[in-house]
Amino acid sequence: MEISKYLSDSARQTIKAAVKEAGGNEVFFTGDITSNGLVESVKIGSRGNSHTVPVNFHDARNTSVLIHNHPSGNLLPSEADLNVAAGASENGCGFYIINNSATEIYVVVEPVLPHVAKKVNEDEAGEYISEGGPLSKISDSFEERPVQVELLKQIVNAFNDDKIAVFEAGTGVGKSYSYLIPSALWALTNREKVIISTGTINLQQQLCEKDVPAVEKIIGKKIKYVLMKGRQNYVCLRRLNDAASILDLFEGEGDELKKIAEWAQSSPTGSRSDLSFMPTENIWSKVNSESDACMGMRCPYHNDCFVMKVRKEAAGANLIIVNHHLLFADIESRLSGAGYDDAAVLPPYRHIIFDEAHGIENAATSFFSESVNRFKINKLVNQMYRHRKNSEAGHLCSLAILSANEEKAGDAFEFTNKIKLALTNVEITAKDLLTNDYTMRLYEGTARNFGPFLVAVGELTRALGAFADLIRIVMEGVSDDDKDAPCYWESKTILRHLDSYVILLKNFPMWDEKKDDVFWIQKKRLPPDMIRDGGDPEYVILTQTPLDISHLMNDGVFEQMSSVVCTSATLKTGRDYSYWMRRTGVTLAGEDRIIKGEFPSPFPYNKNMLFAVPNDAPLPDNIQYQQYIEMALPRLIQAAAGRTLVLFTSYESLKSAHRTVVACMRGFPGRIMKQGDDDNSKLLEAFKKENESVLFATDSFWQGVDIPGESLSQVIIVKLPFTVPNDPVFVARAEAIEKRGGSSFMELSVPEAVIKFRQGIGRLIRRSDDKGVVVVLDRRIYEKRYGSWFIASMPECKKVYEPLSDITDRINSFIFN
Ligand code: SF4
Structure with missing residues (x-):
């Protein structure tokens, strides 16, 4: 092998000098190759004796070639060389042995040439x-x-x-x-x-x-090109077929399942969004594709599988x-x-x-982020094991019949009862903490109060962990021949979810060791149709969120x-x-x-957009502020003849303003709609179609809404969109900034609000011929120092800061003249 094809002159000189300096003993080098396969320069990694040298694994991982010398002049690799060379080749790394004077080379593994x-x-x-x-x-x-x-x-x-x-x-x-x-x-x-x-x-x-x-x-x-969605968006033909074979067990939901089965026969994509109706979450979760429940090549439906098709296309x-x-x-x-x-x-x-x-x-x-609540846990547990009126059902019962560890399943009744009890205790202790709040973070300031809650979380962790282990043991007893059974594949998916909940629950008491995460609990109200007679209308969510x-x-x-x-x-x-x-x-x-x-x-913002802030509005922390909004909105809406999107930062403020505005604008020809009256997409459609309509909205309408044309001629921003200071993740992030000596207001609150503000005003001009007004009722934008960040982030346009009555006149003539 000709060494000049592998090592440049300068690399060989470096090697020769380094070996000489090491007394002719073994020296380990790393080198990077150029696109023509030549090592231009080398780096010394370690030095050894006359017959061995340690491999510097840190350098070896980040290089293209490993080189060392054999002082004996016999360049054939030893057993140890072959072992290292095998590991190197797995990373595409070459392995060379040379003599002390760097005139001869033995290439054990050719390197992979860099892609150019x-x-x-x-x-x-x-x-x-x-x-x-x-x-x-x-x-x-x-x-x-x-x-x-x-x-x-x-x-x-x-x-x-x-x-x-x-x-x-x-x-x-x-x-x-x-x-x-x-x-x-x-x-x-x-x-x-x-x-x-x-x-x-x-x-x-x-x-x-x-x-x-x-x-x-x-x-x-x-x-x-291909549009790829998460696999849960595609129907799994095997699960669908298994579910259809026990159709009579789907009380009241059998029709939906039948419709999905019919659709799956002719759907080109198998994607849920192509269904003509929206299946319930309960049904879809039983027939969608899940990674753990996927049999891959062993699946009898493999050739027709929608997930496999889209993967092939993506490849x-x-x-x-x-x-x-x-x-x-x-x-x-x-x-x-x-x-x-x-x-x-x-x-x-x-x-x-x-x-x-x-x-x-x-x-x-x-x-x-990871989160869990009683519904998520109960759903999984019930799918595995249910005990009603002296009868047992669920995948665990089917698994037990196939398992050599059948007797272990006998503990399921006791374990699931323990889970239910522990879940109740977690909810009781969490609600004690959340008597006056909807969210609470677990940190130094609240840790003492969290004591009873963490004890209950510990009980739930143990109960859920024991149940997960029981499932694992019963699954381990299933022979290879029976591993195609649907209950086996379903159990794999459920077990993965249970394990992830156990990890999340285990992390809660370790919150002070996990400084990179925020641990918090939240109280939520069930939708009215889910509240059972005498049942608790509220439930609790436990969440772990990365801080950064x-x-x-x-x-x-x-x-x-x-x-x-x-x-x-x-x-x-x-x-x-x-x-x-x-x-x-x-x-x-x-x-x-x-x-x-x-x-x-x-777009010609200078010509087509007017930006107005009433200078006679009270500041948002004034108790008159809500009253002012409710007085100003009807006048602004009249001035623009409807065609207005009103963006709020609080749903409470929205509801109150909507009530008042609807009451005082009786006789106004346009509809005054509010978020929550219907599906967001249906509200948007109505708003686009009905020229004089008005929409009161919060969060999801600040961005991604595209309403070109006259239907949207005015965007009113009620308050600068600062994140509310009771969002636990936001507060934890703000604290982290303060701890390192920064200003959370200037480094987090203001920039975050500026981005949202820009999104909000971006709803107005969607085409070059769109024309309209942005009104901000919050005069902090002109009066506070940070307001200049908001103003500087806007496109160049005409800006006015004057009394509301002047603004309404301007709006009318700007839009209609
Ligand atoms: S290959 Fe996997 S996803 Fe596809 S039908 Fe079979 S089990 Fe379902």
């Missing part, structure tokens, strides 16, 4: 959506948007240079083309996959149904469209051991586009991916991105990898 990506030409990519390019030829209403072209080129650069891009792109930039075209070009050129992750199902549908097919026409190439796809939640499920499984080279929930990938990236922190926080997801994001996403593009209309607070970048872990990735850019909306 082919760059995409940014100018050529930009031409697709420029004047005279393919888009201009196929679109009747084409108008070149320079910001869109620039954004596209910057995204190409992010792919080419392995960057983490943070790009704020205003409404109307047309950002989906700007990322889909580079993603498709990259994927097709390099035969790699690009994941497009979004926050909402609406955007996923728009991408799949409209934008990607349009991009295929623009670039003139076929793109393989061959260029673009995979997912929501943030599914992406985090994949990241979690990779961080827990699946690694980044093989399929986990998704096929392997190295590039991600996060659209609606302002929602990453919330999506990750919600995904990595930045390290998870850095370890699981930014460190692992070649490129990540994060885009949204609202990433900046004030004049920079530092808040969003800190919260999501981008700042941990290192300055040299990050590129930032702002791509402003092309």
Whole structure:
């Protein structure tokens, strides 16, 4: 073997000198190879004696080649060499043995050559959506948007240079083309996959149904793409068939099951969203796909399985469209051991586009939170074992018949009773804590009061753990031949959930050791149709939430991916991105990898948007404030002739204002609706259709609502959207900032509110010809120092700060003249 093909002259000189310095003994080196397979330089890892050298495993894990010398000149590998070489090859790492003068080499394992990506030409990519390019030829209403072209080129650069891009792109930039075209070009050129992750199902549908097919026409190439949902969204044909075989046990729900079975025969996707009706959670949870209940290749329905079909499609796809939640499920499984080279929930990938990236922190926080309540536990326990009127039922009974450990199942009655008793005690002690509050955090300040609750949690942990162990033992007694039985697969899923609840419950008493998590309890009221006669209308939820997801994001996403593009209309607070970048872990990735850019909306806000704040409003902490809102709203609504979305931060305030406004606007031709009157989607449809209607709304309407045209001509923001200080996770995060000497108000409360505020005002102008008014009734925006952050985050437009009566005149003439 010719050593010059493997080691550069300088690497050989370094090796020779290091061996000489070590008295001719063995020296262990690591080296990185270039794309042509040459090691340009080496690093000394350890030194040994004349016949052995310790392997420096820390360096060995992060390198492409391991090298050491044999002073004897016999370069054949010893047994120890072969063992180390085998481990190295699993990581794609090469293993070389050389002589002391670095003139001869024996290659035990060839290294894997680094993959060299082919760059995409940014100018050529930009031409697709420029004047005279393919888009201009196929679109009747084409108008070149320079910001869109620039954004596209910057995204190409992010792919080419392995960057983490943070790009704020205003409404109307047309950002989906700007990322889909580079993603498709990259994927097709390099035969790699690009994941497009979004926050909402609406955007996923728009991408799949409209934008990607349009991009295929623009670039003139076929793109393989797939919309992938979490497996629970797909029907499992095996479970459906098993459930259908015991149809008579589905009291009152048999019809629903029959309809699902009929639909499954002709559905092309098997996805719940394609059903013409919404199945109850109870029925769907019995027939959906579950990872533990999936028999994989052994399943008799494998060839027709919807989950397998979508997985196959994803394996061959260029673009995979997912929501943030599914992406985090994949990241979690990779961080827990699946690694980044093989399929986990998704096929392997190295590039991600996060659209609606302002929602990453919330999506990750919600995904990595764990919570439990009595309904979740009772449901699982009842599925495994029920005892009524001297008869027993449930999967455990079926398992016991197949199990060599059948007698163990005899303890189920006693164990499930213990669980019920312990659950009752947990609820009683939690409600004692929550007499005057709806939420309470477990921390130094409350730990003493939590004593009886934690004792009850300990009892529940033991009872649930014992029941889970019992199921495990009975399952272990089932022979391989009987492991295809439905009860076995169902029990696997239930056991996984029970185990995760046991871990969560075990963590509660260890709250002070788990400083990276927030432990909290919450009291909730059951919906009226679920309250049984004499039953308790309230229940308690126990939750563990990560305090900070930045390290998870850095370890699981930014460190692992070649490129990540994060885009949204609202990433900046004030004049920079530092808040969003800190919260999501981008700042941990290192300055040299990050590129930032702002791509402003092309809409004429200066001409089409009026921003008004009444200067005669009381401040929100004044007791007259609610009264003022209820006086101001009818006048503002009249001025805009309806067409108004009123955004609240509190449902109580909304309900009171709605009552008063409806009462004093009798005779107004438009409907005055409020969130909660109907499904959010139906309310939105009605609001869009009925021009003069008004909608009073809270949280979910601050973002993602798209109402172009005249139906929405006025957005009223009742109060600046600061998070209420009784949200336990928010308070814990604020405390963590204060502890390290920061200001939680300026580092958390204000920037979070600014992002939400920007989302709220972003509802108004959705098309270039939309015109309207944003009214903020909270004059802190002009009178407090932090108000300038909100003002600076707004698009350039006409702003007025004057008495309400002047504002109502202005609104009328602005909208109708
Ligand atoms: S392969 Fe798995 S998900 Fe598909 S039908 Fe069979 S058990 Fe269900």
